[in-house]
Amino acid sequence: MSKMELLQGTLDMLVLRVLSGGPMHGWGIAQRIQILSKDVLQVEEGSIYPALYRMEHKGWIKAEWGQSDNNRRAKYYELTKEGHKQLATESKDWIRICAAIGAIMDSA
Amino acid sequence: MAEEMRQHLDELTKANIAAGMEPEEARFAAQRRFGGIAQIEERCRDEHGFVGLDLLSKDVLFVVRSLCRARGYSLTVLFTLILGIGVTAAVYEITAWIIFRASPYPTSEQLFFLGFNDKQGSSGYYRFGFQLQAYREQTSVFSEYAAVENSVSNVVVGGQPVAASVNNVSTDCFRTLGIAPVLGRAFLPEEFRAGANNVVVITDLFWRKHLNAARDALGTKLLIDKQACVIVGVLEQGQSFPQYFGADVYRPLVFKLDPANVFDPTLEIIGRLKPGITRDMALGALSTVKLPPLQEWESVFFVDQRPILTNVTELNRPDIYWVMFAAAALLFAIACLNAMNLTLIRLLGRRRELSIRFAVGGSRWQVVRLIVVENLVLSLFACLVVMMVARWCFPPLLTLLNGDDSSFYLNYWDWRTLSFICGLSLFACVVTALAPALRLSRANINTGLKDGGPTIGESRRAGRIRNSLVIFQAAFAVILLTGTGLMVRSFDKLHRVDLGFNPDGKMKVSIQFPRGYELRPEERLQLFERLQRRLSVIPGVEAVSFGQDSLLEGEDSNVHLQMADGTFRPAANNFVSADYQQTAGLVIKEGRWLSGKRGVLEVVINEALAKARFGDKDPIGQSIRVQVTGNLQFPVVGVVKNVRETMRSSPGMHFYTAAWNFPPGINALVLRLGKDPKKEFADVVRRAIYEVDPNLISPDIRSINQEVTDSMWAENYAYTVLKGLAAVALGLTVVGLFSVIAYTVNVRMTELGVRLAVGASPSDLNLLILLRGLAAAAAGITIGMVGAFGLTRFMRSMLFETNPFDPFVYLAAALLLLAATFAACWLPARRAARVDVVKLLRTD
Numbered sequence: 048m049s050k051m052e053l054l055q056g057t058l059d060m061l062v063l064r065v066l067s068g069g070p071m072h073g074w075g076i077a078q079r080i081q082i083l084s085k086d087v088l089q090v091e092e093g094s095i096y097p098a099l100y101r102m103e104h105k106g107w108i109k110a111e112w113g114q115s116d117n118n119r120r121a122k123y124y125e126l127t128k129e130g131h132k133q134l135a136t137e138s139k140d141w142i143r144i145c146a147a148i149g150a151i152m153d154s155a
Numbered sequence: 156m157a158e159e160m161r162q163h164l165d166e167l168t169k170a171n172i173a174a175g176m177e178p179e180e181a182r183f184a185a186q187r188r189f190g191g192i193a194q195i196e197e198r199c200r201d202e203h204g205f206v207g208l209d210l211l212s213k214d215v216l217f218v219v220r221s222l223c224r225a226r227g228y229s230l231t232v233l234f235t236l237i238l239g240i241g242v243t244a245a246v247y248e249i250t251a252w253i254i255f256r257a258s259p260y261p262t263s264e265q266l267f268f269l270g271f272n273d274k275q276g277s278s279g280y281y282r283f284g285f286q287l288q289a290y291r292e293q294t295s296v297f298s299e300y301a302a303v304e305n306s307v308s309n310v311v312v313g314g315q316p317v318a319a320s321v322n323n324v325s326t327d328c329f330r331t332l333g334i335a336p337v338l339g340r341a342f343l344p345e346e347f348r349a350g351a352n353n354v355v356v357i358t359d360l361f362w363r364k365h366l367n368a369a370r371d372a373l374g375t376k377l378l379i380d381k382q383a384c385v386i387v388g389v390l391e392q393g394q395s396f397p398q399y400f401g402a403d404v405y406r407p408l409v410f411k412l413d414p415a416n417v418f419d420p421t422l423e424i425i426g427r428l429k430p431g432i433t434r435d436m437a438l439g440a441l442s443t444v445k446l447p448p449l450q451e452w453e454s455v456f457f458v459d460q461r462p463i464l465t466n467v468t469e470l471n472r473p474d475i476y477w478v479m480f481a482a483a484a485l486l487f488a489i490a491c492l493n494a495m496n497l498t499l500i501r502l503l504g505r506r507r508e509l510s511i512r513f514a515v516g517g518s519r520w521q522v523v524r525l526i527v528v529e530n531l532v533l534s535l536f537a538c539l540v541v542m543m544v545a546r547w548c549f550p551p552l553l554t555l556l557n558g559d560d561s562s563f564y565l566n567y568w569d570w571r572t573l574s575f576i577c578g579l580s581l582f583a584c585v586v587t588a589l590a591p592a593l594r595l596s597r598a599n600i601n602t603g604l605k606d607g608g609p610t611i612g613e614s615r616r617a618g619r620i621r622n623s624l625v626i627f628q629a630a631f632a633v634i635l636l637t638g639t640g641l642m643v644r645s646f647d648k649l650h651r652v653d654l655g656f657n658p659d660g661k662m663k664v665s666i667q668f669p670r671g672y673e674l675r676p677e678e679r680l681q682l683f684e685r686l687q688r689r690l691s692v693i694p695g696v697e698a699v700s701f702g703q704d705s706l707l708e709g710e711d712s713n714v715h716l717q718m719a720d721g722t723f724r725p726a727a728n729n730f731v732s733a734d735y736q737q738t739a740g741l742v743i744k745e746g747r748w749l750s751g752k753r754g755v756l757e758v759v760i761n762e763a764l765a766k767a768r769f770g771d772k773d774p775i776g777q778s779i780r781v782q783v784t785g786n787l788q789f790p791v792v793g794v795v796k797n798v799r800e801t802m803r804s805s806p807g808m809h810f811y812t813a814a815w816n817f818p819p820g821i822n823a824l825v826l827r828l829g830k831d832p833k834k835e836f837a838d839v840v841r842r843a844i845y846e847v848d849p850n851l852i853s854p855d856i857r858s859i860n861q862e863v864t865d866s867m868w869a870e871n872y873a874y875t876v877l878k879g880l881a882a883v884a885l886g887l888t889v890v891g892l893f894s895v896i897a898y899t900v901n902v903r904m905t906e907l908g909v910r911l912a913v914g915a916s917p918s919d920l921n922l923l924i925l926l927r928g929l930a931a932a933a934a935g936i937t938i939g940m941v942g943a944f945g946l947t948r949f950m951r952s953m954l955f956e957t958n959p960f961d962p963f964v965y966l967a968a969a970l971l972l973l974a975a976t977f978a979a980c981w982l983p984a985r986r987a988a989r990v991d992v993v994k995l996l997r998t999d
Contacts, residue, residue, distance in 0.1 A: 074163045091190035092167070096160055100202035122159045 058090070058098050060141060063126065063134040066108060070125040072115060073099065099124060107133050157199070164189055194516065211528070218529045225501065229533065231890060232497050232587075236537035238883055239490020240579045241544050246483035246876060247575055248545075250476040260397070260467060261333040262427075266301075267434065267464040268397070269424040269441070278463065280399060284412050284420045285447060293444045296437040297426035301331035303400050304408055304420045307667050309852040311378035312365045315838065316845040318854050319361060321379060322402035323420075325410065329356075331427055332397070336388030338362075339373045342407045352407040355379070356388040361403040379406065380669050381849065397467045399423040417449060425467060434464050475873045478950055482638060482880045485631045487579065489884050492628045493891045494587040496621055498530065500898045502591040503617060509595070523592045530588040538580035545572060590620065618899075622931055625895050629935020629972060630942060632881075632888040636968035637943035639881035641950060642874045644964055645957040649867055655798035655806065656706065656740040658859040660697075662826040663705035664690075664840060667852040676818040682848065683814075683821050687732070689847050690826060693839060698827040700738035702731035702814060705823035707801060707862050715782040716808060718768060723782055726764060726808035727800070730820045733813065736795070738827045746775045746793030749813050757813070758789035761797050764808040779810065802866045803955060831858050873953060885975055892979035896928045900983040907987050908995040917988035924987045928980035929973065936969045943968070 065071065065079045076099075077092040102108045107130035115121035126134070164185050171181035186192065222229040260266055269290070272278035287302060302325035310319040328334075329341050336356055346354050355377065357366075366372040366386075376383045384406065396402075400423065413419050428437055441462040449457070502509070512522055594617070666686075668674075674682060683701040691699045704727075715723035733751025736743070736759075749759055758779060765774045778788040789812065797806035814821055826840070837856040844853050857865070864871070900907070907920055947959045 073159050074166045077163065092163065092188055093160065093190035093192065093195040094198070096157070096195060097198035097202050100199050104202060119162065120158070121162065 058095065059102060060137040062095060062098055063107065063130055063137065066124055066126045067134055070123040072121040072123050214525060214528045215532060218525065218532050222529065222532065228497060228501050232494050232533050233537055235490050235493045235887060235890065236534055236583055237540050238887065239487050240537055240576060240583065241541045242880060242883055243483045243487040243579055244541060244545060244572065244576045246479055248572060250480045263468055264466065265428045266425050266467040267428065268467060269426055270463045270465055271460040272463055273459045280423055281421050282424050283418055284410065284422060285417050287422060287424055288412060289444050289446055290441065294440040296429060296432045296440045298429045299327040299331050299427050301325060301328040301425040302422040303328060304422055307852055308380050309669060309850065310404060316841045317365055319403040321404045321406060322400065323406050323408035325408050331425065334390065334394060337391045339388035341388055347407045347409060349409045352409050353382055353384045354387045354407065355384045356390060356405045357386055358390050358394065358403055359392040362389045397425060438462060438464055475869050475953055478873060478953065479876050482635055482877055485635050486880050486884050489628050489631045489887050491583050491586045492624050493887050494583060495590050496624045496891055497894055498587045498591050499621055500894060502594065519595060523595055526591050527588045530584045534580040534584035538576055541576050542573065545576065621895050625891050625931050626935040626938065628888050628891045629932050630939035632884045633936050633939025633968050633972055634943045634946060635881045635884045636971055637965055638947055638950060639877040640964035640968050641947055641954055641957055641959060641961065642877050644961060645954045646870055646874045648956045649802065649870060652799065652802060655796050658863060660828040660830050661706060661739065661859040662828060662832060663857060663859060664824040664826065664853055665705060665855040666822050667854065669850055669852060672850050679821060680815060680818040686824060686844060686847050689843050690824065690840065693843060695828050696826055697829060698734065698738040699824060700732045700735040701821055701824045702735050703729045703820040703822065705825050706739055706859055717780045726810065729811050730814045730817050731811050735825065739825050741798065742796040744794045744796055748793055749811065751813060753815055756787065756789055757792045759793040759795055759811045760791055761795055761806065761809040763797050763806050764810055765794050767808055802863060831860050869953065889975050889979040892928055892931065892976055896924060896980050897983040899927065900924055900987045904990060904995060907990045908992045911990055912992050920990065921984045921988040924984035925980050928976050932973055932976035936972055940965060
């Protein structure tokens with residue numbers, strides 16, 4: 048199966064979901080999305096950074112400098128309370144949209 | 156680039172190498188996977204919000220660099236903005252203190268002048284002591300009253316009599332108006348009693364002028380009507396007073412009513428309304444006030460008088476300030492239009508650059524932001540320059556306008572001025588960035604790129620916008636020019652007014668007598684003869700005469716003259732010494748001047764009287780009769796040329812009789828000097844008068860020319876300011892027209908070349924361009940004329956014998972603008988005529 052472009056506006060949700068597992072740095076987030084999607088989704092890895100800054104600005108996540116596994120300085124992102132809430136909302140919406148689209152596709 | 160992103164790339168590269176790629180290849184693959192680094196950085200910055208400092212500084216740096224490259228454009232816009240903002244701010248400084256600035260008196264909305272008007276339509280702001288007493292006793296709408304009595308007093312400082320006005324102030328006066336001396340103290344309550352009131356508070360100006368601003372001036376004494384008064388306080392520099400309240404010296408008012416004379420004291424009164432009381436409630440209360448019983452002749456004065464209340468801030472707002480302010484606003488509009496036009500032209504010049512920016516992925520918002528920052532940089536720079544100018548150039552400018560003896564002091568470097576300047580700059584920036592931004596938001600990348608091709612030409616719409624901007628600029632300039640033209644005309648008329656005598660070297664001295672100083676008629680005559688002798692020995696004085704009125708004394712019809720049909724009409728009489736005609740330089744038209752012999756009844760009349768009374772008949776040998784003299788007939792011995800009583804009124808009926816007829820009427824002197832005296836000369840004269848009799852008060856000693864200048868101060872002021880504004884406006888319009896036409900020539904070069912190639916002559920091209928400029932100017936003139944027609948009527952009160960719709964002025968303004976247009980189009984038109992076809996064809 049060929050790789051697919053990410054649906055518009057879903058990157059934030061994916062990042063939030065990945066971060067709900069615990070603090071992580073940018074590179075890690077990108078790898079995780081790659082792995083979890085079983086290499087189907089093609090994410091321009093750089094584009095998670097604007098997304099991270101945006102969400103930090105909105106207060107959904109917070110960032111802290113820390114030590115990475117291979118002993119380099121790395122910026123770790125973590126969900127805030129707001130972020131958890133946001134993730135819950137977005138997940139719910141996502142499921143509804145999937146269900147709606149699925150219903151239409153099945154009816155044909 | 157942020158550290159974490161670099162790490163991310165490193166990791167990707169490492170992973171690729173681990174997968175067996177060559178290092179070079181691995182790095183490229185990593186970058187591919189990461190995405191466009193520059194774009195991501197840009198997006199990250201955008202996420203930081205608009206005022207990312209890093210971003211702004213980058214933009215500013217870029218803009219400054221690009222502005223430096225486009226030096227012509229930047230300098231022109233800067234020049235325009237600096238002129239526009241600077242001049243507007245300067246005029247604002249001059250006018251705002253009158254029309255906008257908050258009242259300097261605390262809670263001034265509660266302070267009201269107590270005045271009256273009557274059925275005849277006359278009104279005034281003076282009241283009498285017994286009325287104030289009645290208000291105090293019968294109403295409770297005012298919490299306190301500030302009252303002053305303008306007193307005629309002789310002020311002597313260190314043995315030298317000085318021209319100074321004295322106001323006696325009521326107990327509450329300073330407190331009500333929120334006035335307190337900066338040096339020394341205000342009056343004590345016990346000083347408002349007779350005998351204890353020999354203390355004065357002086358103004359800053361008086362302190363500087365007559366006491367050399369000495370710190371130890373407190374405690375020194377000055378003589379007021381021969382009473383030694385101690386200076387206890389000096390007021391703040393530029394302390395403002397409500398109208399009628401201003402004076403040089405303030406003294407406690409001893410409030411005492413004189414049952415024999417209800418008109419004493421005469422006061423100007425300001426009341427402070429109690430909280431919760433409105434003007435209407437107070438008026439209601441005032442109209443119910445019952446005056447004490449008056450003599451019949453006294454009560455005549457008060458018949459039909461109704462009280463009026465006028466807020467202190469409502470008086471003293473002459474329209475000349477509004478005219479100047481409006482003119483400055485027009486100029487600012489012109490400057491903004493100019494800057495807007497230049498920005499638009501620059502935008503069109505950068506069309507290709509901007510289109511490329513769009514094409515390679517720049518967002519519209521980014522490009523608009525660039526334009527906004529560019530304008531911001533320009534207007535902030537202009538703002539800075541203007542602030543510097545305001546700091547160093549406004550004070551001398553104001554001194555220049557107000558004369559060295561400026562009675563008001565302005566704080567030109569305060570936050571109001573600064574914020575006004577900043578506000579103007581910001582406004583200019585927004586306005587100038589608006590048009591380009593709007594155009595950009597609709598810009599079509601395709602045409603932008605295509606237009607870069609050989610068929611380069613401006614879009615019709617853009618051309619129309621720029622054209623209409625120039626047209627409005629021209630229209631505003633025409634309005635300004637017309638206004639200025641009217642002022643010039645009025646000014647010129649005033650300067651050419653025939654006073655009826657030669658004012659050069661003439662000086663007038665008015666003499667007043669302190670209260671209670673009585674002289675028998677014969678003594679008064681002798682006193683003036685003594686004054687005449689004393690003043691004529693002052694070096695430089697050629698002749699001295701005395702009389703009832705000096706020259707330019709104002710209209711005062713003091714007698715009733717019997718006309719040919721037996722009715723009486725008001726006329727003015729002047730009792731004069733025999734040499735008055737020679738000294739004043741009256742021109743004898745017929746007959747002779749008064750002989751001056753005692754006991755010989757004779758009269759000299761002016762032309763106006765001769766015409767009104769005797770028509771075409773020869774008046775010499777006839778006689779006139781006035782009401783007060785009963786059956787006395789005055790034989791007419793001569794006719795003199797009309798002499799104006801004020802600058803602005805046409806001469807009325809006037810006649811001259813010998814001073815010995817009625818010595819109590821004499822109270823003025825006329826001096827003739829070789830040339831106009833210096834200002835200090837007045838003090839020499841005052842000193843001489845003081846030596847003759849220290850009781851005499853001589854507040855008004857002025858040369859006639861000074862009087863003429865003084866009476867034209869408003870015209871002078873407006874004329875000077877408007878002249879400057881109109882010149883700047885004309886200059887800016889020329890710049891605007893020039894830039895538009897020059898740009899048009901530039902973009903139409905190819906077209907012009909083609910025209911030339913198919914047979915047009917260079918002069919055809921020249922004409923084509925000139926006509927284009929003149930068409931814009933003509934449209935502007937038409938609009939401007941209509942605007943001027945609507946606006947100049949507001950100047951009517953400032954114009955002297957000048958029609959606000961004077962066609963000559965309108966025509967002159969139009970021609971001036973046309974000439975300026977011609978000048979502005981000349982260079983571009985010449986360039987068009989010299990277009991080099993071969994060169995043009997080669998370049999494209």
